[in-house]
Amino acid sequence: MSNDNQLIGLRKQKYKKLLAMNVQVYPNRVERTMYIKELIDQKDKLIETNETVKITGRLKAMRRHGKIGFGNVEDETAGIQIYVRKDVVGDENYEIYKLYDLGDFVGIEGVAFVTESGEFSIKATKVAILAKSLRPLPTVKEKIVDGKKVRYDEFSDIELRYRKRYLDLLLNPQNKNIFIQRSKIISNFRKILDNDKFLEVETPILQPLYGGANARPFITHHNTLNIDLYLRIATELYLKRLIIGGFERVYEIGKNFRNEGMDKSHNPEFTAIEIYQAYADYNDMMDLTEKLMSQTAIDVIGTDLIEFEEKKINLKSPWRRATMIDLIKEHTGFDASDFDYENIKNFCESKGIEIDPNAGPGKLITEIFETFVEAKLIQPTFVTDFPKEVSPLAKTKPNDKKIVERFELYINGSEFANAFTELNDPIDQRERLESQAKLRELGDLEANVVDEDFLEAMEYGMPPTGGLGIGIDRFVMLLTKNTSIKEVLLFPQMKPEEISVKKKKKKKK
RNA sequence: GGGCUUGUAACUCAGCGGUAGAGUAUCUGCCUUUUAAGCAGAGAGUCGACGGUUCAAAUCCGUCCAGGCUCACCA
Numbered sequence: 397m398s399n400d401n402q403l404i405g406l407r408k409q410k411y412k413k414l415l416a417m418n419v420q421v422y423p424n425r426v427e428r429t430m431y432i433k434e435l436i437d438q439k440d441k442l443i444e445t446n447e448t449v450k451i452t453g454r455l456k457a458m459r460r461h462g463k464i465g466f467g468n469v470e471d472e473t474a475g476i477q478i479y480v481r482k483d484v485v486g487d488e489n490y491e492i493y494k495l496y497d498l499g500d501f502v503g504i505e506g507v508a509f510v511t512e513s514g515e516f517s518i519k520a521t522k523v524a525i526l527a528k529s530l531r532p533l534p535t536v537k538e539k540i541v542d543g544k545k546v547r548y549d550e551f552s553d554i555e556l557r558y559r560k561r562y563l564d565l566l567l568n569p570q571n572k573n574i575f576i577q578r579s580k581i582i583s584n585f586r587k588i589l590d591n592d593k594f595l596e597v598e599t600p601i602l603q604p605l606y607g608g609a610n611a612r613p614f615i616t617h618h619n620t621l622n623i624d625l626y627l628r629i630a631t632e633l634y635l636k637r638l639i640i641g642g643f644e645r646v647y648e649i650g651k652n653f654r655n656e657g658m659d660k661s662h663n664p665e666f667t668a669i670e671i672y673q674a675y676a677d678y679n680d681m682m683d684l685t686e687k688l689m690s691q692t693a694i695d696v697i698g699t700d701l702i703e704f705e706e707k708k709i710n711l712k713s714p715w716r717r718a719t720m721i722d723l724i725k726e727h728t729g730f731d732a733s734d735f736d737y738e739n740i741k742n743f744c745e746s747k748g749i750e751i752d753p754n755a756g757p758g759k760l761i762t763e764i765f766e767t768f769v770e771a772k773l774i775q776p777t778f779v780t781d782f783p784k785e786v787s788p789l790a791k792t793k794p795n796d797k798k799i800v801e802r803f804e805l806y807i808n809g810s811e812f813a814n815a816f817t818e819l820n821d822p823i824d825q826r827e828r829l830e831s832q833a834k835l836r837e838l839g840d841l842e843a844n845v846v847d848e849d850f851l852e853a854m855e856y857g858m859p860p861t862g863g864l865g866i867g868i869d870r871f872v873m874l875l876t877k878n879t880s881i882k883e884v885l886l887f888p889q890m891k892p893e894e895i896s897v898k899k900k901k902k903k904k905k
Numbered sequence: 906g907g908g909c910u911u912g913u914a915a916c917u918c919a920g921c922g923g924u925a926g927a928g929u930a931u932c933u934g935c936c937u938u939u940u941a942a943g944c945a946g947a948g949a950g951u952c953g954a955c956g957g958u959u960c961a962a963a964u965c966c967g968u969c970c971a972g973g974c975u976c977a978c979c980a
Contacts, residue, residue: 462936512938534916535930537941549917555972
């Protein structure tokens with residue numbers, strides 16, 4: 397018998413013993429008079445009144461001493477020590493207590509008191525089991541040394557933490573806290589936008605055509621319609637349809653799916669917020685980005701100064717705004733402002749940048765930026781005025797048709813937001829999408845596809861609009877000081893373990 | 906995809922050619938104020954998988970599986 401089965405077997409035996417004692421091991425209804433946090437907050441009053449309280453929670457520690465015993469019970473608000481005496485709770489209750497295992501959900505009825513060693517506890521008058529844990533939780537022990545918590549045998553295996561996130565949440569409060577922060581960040585975005593008269597909407601995840609970004613999609617199939625559908629790579633084109641439809645301020649928070657590589661900052665599904673505002677442009681979007689991010693930092697983590705990887709990142713607005721061309725000049729000395737293909741190509745070659753034969757000067761300029769500038773933008777920086785060539789959905793500048801009104805926000809060397817003065821000229825939009833289609837034919841799997849339905853919508857008239865997208869996961873990483881996206885996703889994508897193979901082999905033996 | 910690296914008991918780890926180890930957890934006994942409770946004893950492992958070398962493999966070699974770091978690719 398494997399150890400695993402041995403430990404589980406023992407717990408199953410206890411389950412049976414409880415049943416034999418006519419104890420409901422998984423009762424339907426449970427009574428709780430207060431959360432443990434409330435109990436602790438009312439310590440003095442409860443000791444004075446000797447009032448009976450009922451708490452519930454998971455058993456996190458047990459210390460049995462013959463005819464008495466201690467334990468620690470935790471609910472979501474706090475934990476408290478329980479004290480169980482055989483002569484107080486009676487034989488049957490004490491028997492139930494003895495059949496407790498670490499990880500069981502228990503209900504304790506009792507009165508508040510302070511032990512001889514000074515610990516506020518609850519002295520049980522009645523004990524119950526609310527749900528038995530058949531599988532032993534990993535053992536983590538804590539000790540308080542000089543007021544600091546020292547943890548032993550922490551559940552720290554990264555792979556296990558991701559695969560069994562429920563254990564990570566249960567055993568590592570600091571990791572659970574990441575997801576509390578994440579939730580607060582998202583609800584704070586909502587609060588700011590809702591106060592600003594934005595309407596939250598939901599658009600299709602399953603799309604007959606995908607668009608709004610350069611990326612390879614996931615493909616799925618609808619049986620009844622017998623058509624392939626794509627999981628959205630962005631919400632952009634649907635949100636613009638809503639602007640056309642007369643909603644002046646909309647946003648959507650949701651998952652996008654991109655069938656591409658995975659690394660510390662890319663998960664195949666990730667959360668983005670996209671925001672569209674009629675009668676606004678990319679300058680307004682910069683103001684909005686600053687407001688959302690710096691205000692949220694203050695609201696959620698209490699400061700807009702973040703110390704991360706030994707860098708001090710200052711989210712206090714205003715943030716630097718600089719054009720891509722100027723930043724390239726600043727970091728390399730190279731002046732690409734003339735968009736002269738030969739000149740730019742020569743520079744790329746001299747720096748060892750690989751040249752895609754289909755790339756025009758705009759694409760090359762972007763590559764120079766990515767190679768020499770991106771990683772150096774530690775403080776929040778709006779990189780503005782992108783080449784039109786790489787921005788098929790953004791409006792050109794009035795005085796320079798090679799450049800569009802677009803920005804990307806960089807913090808700590810990586811992209812956090814992308815925004816445009818949205819292209820609303822349907823003739824221009826059609827030409828741009830058609831030239832993307834040509835790139836596709838030349839083998840660019842990430843080029844946009846022509847979405848006739850979207851173009852038709854735009855032909856009815858789309859107001860001048862500013863649009864903005866922010867990567868939520870990366871922002872959560874920044875505020876919670878995590879370097880891996882997996883740490884801020886509850887269930888990051890992992891390769892499945894080949895359990896079936898293992899099991900088959902086991903059975904054969 | 907390349908390089909480096911990890912995988913041993915439920916958890917955290919040691920062992921790195923000669924009969925599988927420790928602490929915690931679990932079980933048994935003692936124990937009515939403990940708190941990483943204590944003391945005494947016990948059980949628990951296909952040493953990620955499959956091959957190879959060897960008298961002998963957790964240990965050396967190869968392939969594979971799953972992670973991590975990093976570079977490349979990619980928004």
